[in-house]
Amino acid sequence: MRRVLCGLLVCVSLAACQGEETETSPGYGLEGFDPTAVETQKTACEARGGTFQPGGLGGFMTCFETPKDAGQRCTKSTDCSTGACLARSQSCAPISPLFGCNEMLDAEGRRVSLCVD
Structure with missing residues:
Protein backbone atom coordinates (compact mmCIF):
# COMPACT_ATOMS: atom_id res chain seq x y z
CA MET A 1 0.00 0.00 0.00
CA ARG A 2 2.86 2.31 0.86
CA ARG A 3 4.44 1.79 -2.57
CA VAL A 4 1.16 2.58 -4.30
CA LEU A 5 0.84 5.85 -2.37
CA CYS A 6 4.45 6.82 -3.16
CA GLY A 7 3.90 6.05 -6.84
CA LEU A 8 0.72 8.10 -6.88
CA LEU A 9 2.50 10.99 -5.14
CA VAL A 10 5.30 10.92 -7.74
CA CYS A 11 2.77 10.96 -10.61
CA VAL A 12 0.86 13.87 -9.11
CA SER A 13 4.10 15.78 -8.53
CA LEU A 14 5.24 15.26 -12.13
CA ALA A 15 1.84 16.28 -13.49
CA ALA A 16 2.09 19.55 -11.55
CA CYS A 17 5.34 20.36 -13.35
CA GLN A 18 3.75 20.31 -16.80
CA GLY A 19 3.36 23.78 -18.30
CA GLU A 20 0.11 24.97 -19.78
CA GLU A 21 -0.19 26.00 -23.41
CA THR A 22 -1.53 29.50 -23.77
CA GLU A 23 -3.68 30.85 -26.60
CA THR A 24 -0.63 32.59 -28.09
CA SER A 25 1.49 29.44 -27.98
CA PRO A 26 1.73 27.96 -31.49
CA GLY A 27 1.65 24.41 -30.12
CA TYR A 28 4.58 22.94 -32.04
CA GLY A 29 7.36 23.55 -29.55
CA LEU A 30 9.15 26.50 -31.15
CA GLU A 31 7.85 29.65 -29.54
CA GLY A 32 7.94 32.54 -31.97
CA PHE A 33 8.43 30.32 -35.04
CA ASP A 34 6.25 31.41 -37.94
CA THR A 66 16.83 47.00 -58.42
CA PRO A 67 17.92 50.20 -56.63
CA LYS A 68 16.45 53.50 -57.90
CA ASP A 69 19.94 54.75 -58.77
CA ALA A 70 21.10 51.53 -60.50
CA GLY A 71 23.57 52.30 -63.27
CA GLN A 72 24.00 55.98 -62.32
CA ARG A 73 27.52 57.39 -62.29
CA CYS A 74 29.31 57.40 -58.93
CA THR A 75 32.76 58.23 -57.60
CA LYS A 76 32.33 56.89 -54.05
CA SER A 77 30.03 54.56 -52.14
CA THR A 78 27.99 57.38 -50.60
CA ASP A 79 26.81 58.38 -54.09
CA CYS A 80 24.67 55.22 -54.21
CA SER A 81 21.58 54.44 -52.15
CA THR A 82 22.87 50.94 -51.34
CA GLY A 83 26.45 52.09 -50.79
CA ALA A 84 27.61 49.90 -53.69
CA CYS A 85 29.59 51.89 -56.28
CA LEU A 86 31.22 49.51 -58.77
CA ALA A 87 34.84 50.53 -59.41
CA ARG A 88 35.21 49.26 -62.96
CA SER A 89 32.14 51.01 -64.39
CA GLN A 90 31.96 53.77 -61.76
CA SER A 91 28.23 53.16 -61.51
CA CYS A 92 25.82 52.21 -58.75
CA ALA A 93 25.17 48.48 -58.49
CA PRO A 94 22.35 47.18 -60.69
CA ILE A 95 20.96 44.90 -57.98
CA SER A 96 20.79 44.68 -54.21
CA PRO A 97 22.10 42.69 -52.42
CA LEU A 98 25.23 42.22 -54.49
CA PHE A 99 26.75 38.79 -53.85
CA GLY A 100 30.22 37.60 -54.79
CA CYS A 101 33.55 39.45 -54.92
CA ASN A 102 33.48 42.87 -56.53
CA GLU A 103 35.84 45.82 -56.90
CA MET A 104 34.07 48.74 -55.23
CA LEU A 105 34.75 52.38 -54.45
CA ASP A 106 34.63 53.13 -50.72
CA ALA A 107 33.31 56.29 -49.01
CA GLU A 108 36.49 58.16 -49.95
CA GLY A 109 36.56 56.87 -53.52
CA ARG A 110 39.34 54.33 -53.00
CA ARG A 111 39.20 51.03 -54.90
CA VAL A 112 38.60 48.09 -52.55
CA SER A 113 37.61 44.45 -52.98
CA LEU A 114 34.40 43.41 -51.27
CA CYS A 115 33.24 39.82 -51.00
CA VAL A 116 29.71 39.09 -49.78
CA ASP A 117 28.07 35.71 -49.43
Whole structure:
Protein backbone atom coordinates (compact mmCIF):
# COMPACT_ATOMS: atom_id res chain seq x y z
CA MET A 1 0.00 0.00 0.00
CA ARG A 2 2.86 2.31 0.86
CA ARG A 3 4.44 1.79 -2.57
CA VAL A 4 1.16 2.58 -4.30
CA LEU A 5 0.84 5.85 -2.37
CA CYS A 6 4.45 6.82 -3.16
CA GLY A 7 3.90 6.05 -6.84
CA LEU A 8 0.72 8.10 -6.88
CA LEU A 9 2.50 10.99 -5.14
CA VAL A 10 5.30 10.92 -7.74
CA CYS A 11 2.77 10.96 -10.61
CA VAL A 12 0.86 13.87 -9.11
CA SER A 13 4.10 15.78 -8.53
CA LEU A 14 5.24 15.26 -12.13
CA ALA A 15 1.84 16.28 -13.49
CA ALA A 16 2.09 19.55 -11.55
CA CYS A 17 5.34 20.36 -13.35
CA GLN A 18 3.75 20.31 -16.80
CA GLY A 19 3.36 23.78 -18.30
CA GLU A 20 0.11 24.97 -19.78
CA GLU A 21 -0.19 26.00 -23.41
CA THR A 22 -1.53 29.50 -23.77
CA GLU A 23 -3.68 30.85 -26.60
CA THR A 24 -0.63 32.59 -28.09
CA SER A 25 1.49 29.44 -27.98
CA PRO A 26 1.73 27.96 -31.49
CA GLY A 27 1.65 24.41 -30.12
CA TYR A 28 4.58 22.94 -32.04
CA GLY A 29 7.36 23.55 -29.55
CA LEU A 30 9.15 26.50 -31.15
CA GLU A 31 7.85 29.65 -29.54
CA GLY A 32 7.94 32.54 -31.97
CA PHE A 33 8.43 30.32 -35.04
CA ASP A 34 6.25 31.41 -37.94
CA PRO A 35 5.70 28.66 -40.52
CA THR A 36 4.39 31.26 -42.99
CA ALA A 37 7.42 33.56 -42.70
CA VAL A 38 8.87 32.65 -46.10
CA GLU A 39 5.55 33.27 -47.87
CA THR A 40 5.15 36.56 -45.99
CA GLN A 41 8.66 37.67 -47.01
CA LYS A 42 8.08 36.62 -50.62
CA THR A 43 4.81 38.57 -50.81
CA ALA A 44 6.44 41.69 -49.32
CA CYS A 45 9.42 41.39 -51.67
CA GLU A 46 7.28 41.07 -54.77
CA ALA A 47 5.08 43.97 -53.63
CA ARG A 48 8.22 46.15 -53.64
CA GLY A 49 9.05 44.96 -57.16
CA GLY A 50 11.73 42.50 -56.07
CA THR A 51 12.45 38.91 -57.01
CA PHE A 52 12.51 36.31 -54.23
CA GLN A 53 15.06 33.60 -55.03
CA PRO A 54 18.06 31.75 -53.56
CA GLY A 55 21.16 33.87 -53.12
CA GLY A 56 24.76 33.56 -52.00
CA LEU A 57 26.68 30.37 -51.34
CA GLY A 58 24.19 29.28 -48.68
CA GLY A 59 21.29 29.52 -51.11
CA PHE A 60 19.04 31.24 -48.58
CA MET A 61 15.92 32.83 -50.01
CA THR A 62 16.69 36.51 -50.61
CA CYS A 63 14.81 39.50 -51.97
CA PHE A 64 16.71 40.94 -54.93
CA GLU A 65 15.72 44.48 -55.82
CA THR A 66 16.83 47.00 -58.42
CA PRO A 67 17.92 50.20 -56.63
CA LYS A 68 16.45 53.50 -57.90
CA ASP A 69 19.94 54.75 -58.77
CA ALA A 70 21.10 51.53 -60.50
CA GLY A 71 23.57 52.30 -63.27
CA GLN A 72 24.00 55.98 -62.32
CA ARG A 73 27.52 57.39 -62.29
CA CYS A 74 29.31 57.40 -58.93
CA THR A 75 32.76 58.23 -57.60
CA LYS A 76 32.33 56.89 -54.05
CA SER A 77 30.03 54.56 -52.14
CA THR A 78 27.99 57.38 -50.60
CA ASP A 79 26.81 58.38 -54.09
CA CYS A 80 24.67 55.22 -54.21
CA SER A 81 21.58 54.44 -52.15
CA THR A 82 22.87 50.94 -51.34
CA GLY A 83 26.45 52.09 -50.79
CA ALA A 84 27.61 49.90 -53.69
CA CYS A 85 29.59 51.89 -56.28
CA LEU A 86 31.22 49.51 -58.77
CA ALA A 87 34.84 50.53 -59.41
CA ARG A 88 35.21 49.26 -62.96
CA SER A 89 32.14 51.01 -64.39
CA GLN A 90 31.96 53.77 -61.76
CA SER A 91 28.23 53.16 -61.51
CA CYS A 92 25.82 52.21 -58.75
CA ALA A 93 25.17 48.48 -58.49
CA PRO A 94 22.35 47.18 -60.69
CA ILE A 95 20.96 44.90 -57.98
CA SER A 96 20.79 44.68 -54.21
CA PRO A 97 22.10 42.69 -52.42
CA LEU A 98 25.23 42.22 -54.49
CA PHE A 99 26.75 38.79 -53.85
CA GLY A 100 30.22 37.60 -54.79
CA CYS A 101 33.55 39.45 -54.92
CA ASN A 102 33.48 42.87 -56.53
CA GLU A 103 35.84 45.82 -56.90
CA MET A 104 34.07 48.74 -55.23
CA LEU A 105 34.75 52.38 -54.45
CA ASP A 106 34.63 53.13 -50.72
CA ALA A 107 33.31 56.29 -49.01
CA GLU A 108 36.49 58.16 -49.95
CA GLY A 109 36.56 56.87 -53.52
CA ARG A 110 39.34 54.33 -53.00
CA ARG A 111 39.20 51.03 -54.90
CA VAL A 112 38.60 48.09 -52.55
CA SER A 113 37.61 44.45 -52.98
CA LEU A 114 34.40 43.41 -51.27
CA CYS A 115 33.24 39.82 -51.00
CA VAL A 116 29.71 39.09 -49.78
CA ASP A 117 28.07 35.71 -49.43
